[in-house]
Amino acid sequence: MEGARKRPLSIRGDGMGTIGEAVRRRRSALRSGLTGRFLDLGLIVVVAAFLILLATRVLEHGPSFFLQILTFAIANGGIYALIALGYTMVYGIIELINFAHGDVFAFGAFLSASLIPVFGLGEDKPFGVLPALALLGVFVVTMLVCGVLNVSIERIAYRPLRHAPRLAPLITAIGMSFFLEGALFLWKGPSNVHYPNVLPSAGFNLFGAEIGTKEIIVIVTALVLVVALALFVERSRLGKAMRATAQDRDASLLMGIDIDQTIAATFFIGALLAGAGGTMYGLYYNTSVFDLGFSAGLVAFTAAVFGGIGNIYGAAIGGLLIGMIQSFWDGYFESAWTQVVIFAVLILVLVFRPTGILGMRVPEK
Amino acid sequence: MTSLRQFWQSGPRRDPNTVAYIVLLVVAISFPILATVATGGQGEVMINVAADAGVYVLLAVGLNVVIGFAGLLDLGYAAFFAVGAYTYAFLASDHGRVTPLGEPIHLPFWIVLFIAMFVAASFGVILGAPTLRLRGDYLAIVTLGFGEIVPRIFKNASVWTSGVNGISALDIPALPLWLQGPWSGDPFAIVPDFKIISPLAYYVIMVLLLIISVVLVRNLHRSRLGRAWMAVREDEVAAAAMGVNTVAVKLLAFSIGAAFSGFAGTFYAAKLSLVSSENFGFSVSITIIVMIVLGGMGNIPGVITGALLIYGVIFILLPQMPEYATGFANSVGLSGLTHPSGDFPGIGEFISRLKFLIFGFILVVVMLVRPQGLLPSRQREQELQKGIAHEDTVIEDVTAEVGG
Numbered sequence: 001m002e003g004a005r006k007r008p009l010s011i012r013g014d015g016m017g018t019i020g021e022a023v024r025r026r027r028s029a030l031r032s033g034l035t036g037r038f039l040d041l042g043l044i045v046v047v048a049a050f051l052i053l054l055a056t057r058v059l060e061h062g063p064s065f066f067l068q069i070l071t072f073a074i075a076n077g078g079i080y081a082l083i084a085l086g087y088t089m090v091y092g093i094i095e096l097i098n099f100a101h102g103d104v105f106a107f108g109a110f111l112s113a114s115l116i117p118v119f120g121l122g123e124d125k126p127f128g129v130l131p132a133l134a135l136l137g138v139f140v141v142t143m144l145v146c147g148v149l150n151v152s153i154e155r156i157a158y159r160p161l162r163h164a165p166r167l168a169p170l171i172t173a174i175g176m177s178f179f180l181e182g183a184l185f186l187w188k189g190p191s192n193v194h195y196p197n198v199l200p201s202a203g204f205n206l207f208g209a210e211i212g213t214k215e216i217i218v219i220v221t222a223l224v225l226v227v228a229l230a231l232f233v234e235r236s237r238l239g240k241a242m243r244a245t246a247q248d249r250d251a252s253l254l255m256g257i258d259i260d261q262t263i264a265a266t267f268f269i270g271a272l273l274a275g276a277g278g279t280m281y282g283l284y285y286n287t288s289v290f291d292l293g294f295s296a297g298l299v300a301f302t303a304a305v306f307g308g309i310g311n312i313y314g315a316a317i318g319g320l321l322i323g324m325i326q327s328f329w330d331g332y333f334e335s336a337w338t339q340v341v342i343f344a345v346l347i348l349v350l351v352f353r354p355t356g357i358l359g360m361r362v363p364e365k
Numbered sequence: 366m367t368s369l370r371q372f373w374q375s376g377p378r379r380d381p382n383t384v385a386y387i388v389l390l391v392v393a394i395s396f397p398i399l400a401t402v403a404t405g406g407q408g409e410v411m412i413n414v415a416a417d418a419g420v421y422v423l424l425a426v427g428l429n430v431v432i433g434f435a436g437l438l439d440l441g442y443a444a445f446f447a448v449g450a451y452t453y454a455f456l457a458s459d460h461g462r463v464t465p466l467g468e469p470i471h472l473p474f475w476i477v478l479f480i481a482m483f484v485a486a487s488f489g490v491i492l493g494a495p496t497l498r499l500r501g502d503y504l505a506i507v508t509l510g511f512g513e514i515v516p517r518i519f520k521n522a523s524v525w526t527s528g529v530n531g532i533s534a535l536d537i538p539a540l541p542l543w544l545q546g547p548w549s550g551d552p553f554a555i556v557p558d559f560k561i562i563s564p565l566a567y568y569v570i571m572v573l574l575l576i577i578s579v580v581l582v583r584n585l586h587r588s589r590l591g592r593a594w595m596a597v598r599e600d601e602v603a604a605a606a607m608g609v610n611t612v613a614v615k616l617l618a619f620s621i622g623a624a625f626s627g628f629a630g631t632f633y634a635a636k637l638s639l640v641s642s643e644n645f646g647f648s649v650s651i652t653i654i655v656m657i658v659l660g661g662m663g664n665i666p667g668v669i670t671g672a673l674l675i676y677g678v679i680f681i682l683l684p685q686m687p688e689y690a691t692g693f694a695n696s697v698g699l700s701g702l703t704h705p706s707g708d709f710p711g712i713g714e715f716i717s718r719l720k721f722l723i724f725g726f727i728l729v730v731v732m733l734v735r736p737q738g739l740l741p742s743r744q745r746e747q748e749l750q751k752g753i754a755h756e757d758t759v760i761e762d763v764t765a766e767v768g769g
Binding site: 091095097156157160161164165167168169170171172174175176177178179180181182183185186189190298301302305309334336337339340343344346347350351354355 | 521659
């Protein structure tokens, strides 16, 4: 669709005096003045209404139930955040909704389930230092294999189409998603697959809420990975190259950045997180299914947009918030409406604040 | 004779679509005859399938207005399809009796067709109005959210829609008057309130709907509005500077696209005599997008071809593959493969598990080989080739500037 013009990211001019640019600036100035304030107000009203509704229910059910749900919510949100980061990084750098990303996550869950016996772990075995190291091994191997898988997908299905019409890579992404789902279907069949429960089920009581070791492990792991990623993107040389490529590919090329390598690295790192997320999902929920990536991916992508796509902290916060909305709605209201609420929130956020919570101004196309 | 030659020398070469339209029309007219002859009078099944395929063709033609002409990526098109189908279910069945309304409504199919069109279009406006100021992919995400919400509302609001059971026993479309005769094996008579049951009748209705839709869409494409759509697609800022009311133009694309899917929804519901929220999920939206992109976005014959091909692969080829495989294994003397043994579930089941994988593989390969689609519009193809060349020169230019 965009093939006929320069890369969209390169027209982020500030002083380019075309007529269209002037019109746009005039319009956005008007909008950010009065309408902008009105729209932010609208968002605040919606959020406030939701919080008041929630607060009445919370008061009904008492504080220990609230604390319990909050723990679930944060663990759930942590997993979504890890998937959302992969979506946001890929979108930030090549503006592609990588539909296959959710399936890489599901692949991570399937692979780690098979690796657990290989590393000598199993259900009902006492958990100690050695099993913990073995579990770390499972994490590392799963992440690396997912990384390689995602890089191969990029190499086969996306790179040849980098200059093609914009929807062509979207279709190959959908194709790759079907392909991976098909592979998982072939591997483990159509029904739910049990995931070995290797984490200790012990927990402690906090003001009447049962907080398990599982939740703590999931939350801590997610936090460590998000912080590590943020540091990597902000401090490292490759991270700098990624940000530069996302901002202006042509200019980065002129600065001597190897674009192909940088994009491949982005896919690799995104998939590392997805692999970790898949393992954590399995360890936490003890189940997986071949089309897990489809549903989880859709919600995680929503989370990435919610936070402001292309923004790493945004994806983390978006994932956390979506996880919280999901868990709180499941806990306090009818779970049949949870998905409706998630997508309604998404639409409202985009209507009132089109760039997401922490969104940057995405240049116009 | 001269005129025919002139036409051949000028028309088809300048516009290959003319040939494509003629071929499609000939295929559409001759298909029922061929199907009947080929199967020895048992063509009803094939004609029935073809009428079902027509629903997807109609959807693809409608979505092509939104994606192909106006360049708005709509990932929730199935929602409007659902709205059209449920409109028919509410307005033409006994279902009204079990809703809080307490009264059944029975409107004729032909009237609901237009009501559904307007209802779907208004949903397009309701969704479009607040969201069309969003740019590019953000709009895609909002439509995706909408596409997820609508079927779930139909599923959860069970007081009105009887939830997961869906609404069944919808009215059979009827003609107010019909001349019966030897062609249907009956004596001559004028029949009032003639119920449409035969697959051929549905096929004819579908083809007529398609012809009307294609003519409408083609004329729209060539109109002032169509040019405005293209302008918005290519460069919204420039279009606005040239005096195109971008919001109104995009809103029209959205609601016109939705209107066609209202058409398709009504036909679908009437033919199936059943609507269920399960039939309008994200996979339907995705399938239609795949049809458009694969066929050649923005080019109507391309989109129709893409829709027919993808429909054939998903609904005919893939479901029948296990049978073929089993038959093949039996005929080459490997009948042991047809039974499950150990982890191996038998060849039929194995092939049916391969379904997703094969479909994904086809999508990737076709897109890699022909990123512009199977039958792209000529203009577009040229733009694309120039576009790539242009991009290279841009980089060279900048290098030169920096160097100097």
